[in-house]
Amino acid sequence: MGTLSIDVCIAGSGPAGTIAARQLAQAGLSVMLIDRPAHKTHKFGETLPSAAIRLLNKLGLSSLTEQLQTASHSNVTHSERVGGNMTFWGSNILSTTDYIHDPYGFGLRINRKNFDELLRNEALLSGARFYPSDVVGLEKHNDIWKIRLEDGKTIHSKWIVDATGRSAKLIKLLGLERYRGVPLVALYRTCTPQKNAKLNRTIISASQNGWVYTGKINDHQWVIGYHTTPKTATQFHHDNKQWDHLISKNVGLYDLLGNLEFGKDIFSHDVRSSWLEQPIGNGWVACGDALLAFDPIAGQGLFNALYTGMKAAEAILAAEHNENNHRNYTTEINKIINTYENRRYLLYKQEQRWTENPFWQAHQTVAKTT
Numbered sequence: 001m002g003t004l005s006i007d008v009c010i011a012g013s014g015p016a017g018t019i020a021a022r023q024l025a026q027a028g029l030s031v032m033l034i035d036r037p038a039h040k041t042h043k044f045g046e047t048l049p050s051a052a053i054r055l056l057n058k059l060g061l062s063s064l065t066e067q068l069q070t071a072s073h074s075n076v077t078h079s080e081r082v083g084g085n086m087t088f089w090g091s092n093i094l095s096t097t098d099y100i101h102d103p104y105g106f107g108l109r110i111n112r113k114n115f116d117e118l119l120r121n122e123a124l125l126s127g128a129r130f131y132p133s134d135v136v137g138l139e140k141h142n143d144i145w146k147i148r149l150e151d152g153k154t155i156h157s158k159w160i161v162d163a164t165g166r167s168a169k170l171i172k173l174l175g176l177e178r179y180r181g182v183p184l185v186a187l188y189r190t191c192t193p194q195k196n197a198k199l200n201r202t203i204i205s206a207s208q209n210g211w212v213y214t215g216k217i218n219d220h221q222w223v224i225g226y227h228t229t230p231k232t233a234t235q236f237h238h239d240n241k242q243w244d245h246l247i248s249k250n251v252g253l254y255d256l257l258g259n260l261e262f263g264k265d266i267f268s269h270d271v272r273s274s275w276l277e278q279p280i281g282n283g284w285v286a287c288g289d290a291l292l293a294f295d296p297i298a299g300q301g302l303f304n305a306l307y308t309g310m311k312a313a314e315a316i317l318a319a320e321h322n323e324n325n326h327r328n329y330t331t332e333i334n335k336i337i338n339t340y341e342n343r344r345y346l347l348y349k350q351e352q353r354w355t356e357n358p359f360w361q362a363h364q365t366v367a368k369t370t
């Protein structure tokens with residue numbers, strides 16, 4: 001590829017970027033998806049919420065969602081059905097929700113690499129192209145973006161879409177500010193519980209210095225995610241005893257699962273809430289985590305990525321038809337931020353056992369709305 005001229009250049013081929021690419025290519029625009037070669041996400045044990053499955057079906061991707069489910073039966077992609085939530089939040093008394101009472105049905109514990117590949121294939125089938133590289137530079141001349149790639153190539157494009165996830169690379173290159181919420185680190189690792197290893201629920205449990213997410217990935221492995229302060233996360237990184245202590249002190253979780261046998265590797269993620277004050281501008285738009293990254297307690301990151309990817313594509317198509325859709329996109333995103341932030345605040349506020357503890361104090365400060 002020398003210098004290429006196209007309609008839309010999308011940086012990031014996660015769920016947000018690939019859905020945007022698919023919609024735009026289907027509408028007849030020339031689209032290039034750029035992502036780092038052989039990028040390892042270290043994301044595992046994520047739950048695709050039922051609302052996201054419904055959205056994919058609505059977008060004409062029911063063969064993809066069926067593939068995920070069929071694969072779950074043949075155990076190829078390890079997409080376990082998630083039958084609901086079990087929570088210990090506010091007390092040690094178990095509270096459960098069942099997928100039967102969810103209007104959208106069950107969720108799926110997906111293999112992210114497979115899921116992203118399936119979505120990317122759909123974008124390519126619709127006519128989008130893919131180029132493996134890292135976006136490293138950005139300039140604009142006469143309404144045309146010049147996107148510089150790590151391998152020295154340049155792409156000329158009318159539109160750019162930032163779908164680079166939490167790194168928000170294009171937004172940084174544009175010099176735009178992002179709101180960053182209270183620091184929150186997630187430590188993820190695999191584990192095997194002593195009891196109830198076949199349970200197909202997501203288990204969420206509050207603890208003194210954070211909260212725990214756990215659930216079955218496949219017949220052999222579970223995932224555990226501990227969400228806490230950066231300081232506590234550093235201690236947990238270097239001391240396995242802290243993990244045993246976390247589980248044994250957590251009465252509800254311990255009664256349910258017994259001791260956990262932990263996998264060796266621990267993956268650390270910055271998972272604080274963050275968002276962009278301005279989601280769209282002249283010739284650019286942001287979507288997915290680059291636009292709005294949720295605290296994982298919301299459990300809606302993938303839905304948000306797919307939804308805002310779809311909406312970003314609609315905003316570009318409206319602008320191409322001379323309808324100025326900037327205000328609609330901005331209003332819709334602000335609504336999502338306000339709903340999310342109020343819900344997040346109310347959820348943390350429900351836990352009243354450790355109100356003097358720095359973790360809970362920090363997360364119980366008043367919601368930040370736009």
Ligand SMILES: Cc1cc2nc3c(=O)[nH]c(=O)nc-3n(C[C@H](O)[C@H](O)[C@H](O)COP(=O)(O)OP(=O)(O)OC[C@H]3O[C@@H](n4cnc5c(N)ncnc54)[C@H](O)[C@@H]3O)c2cc1C
Nearest residue numbers: 012014015016035046047134135164165288289301302305
């Ligand atoms: C620990 C953890 C647990 C989570 N659990 C859940 C869950 O259970 N359910 C749920 O719904 N959500 C969950 N989420 C959230 C979910 O992972 C994200 O919301 C989702 O991945 C966002 O999709 P995206 O397409 O916006 O970004 P991403 O999936 O992050 O994709 C961004 C892409 O951009 C690429 N990229 C980055 N920089 C560049 C660059 N300079 N040039 C080119 N490409 C670039 C990256 O390689 C990547 O492929 C979790 C997140 C974390 C961190």
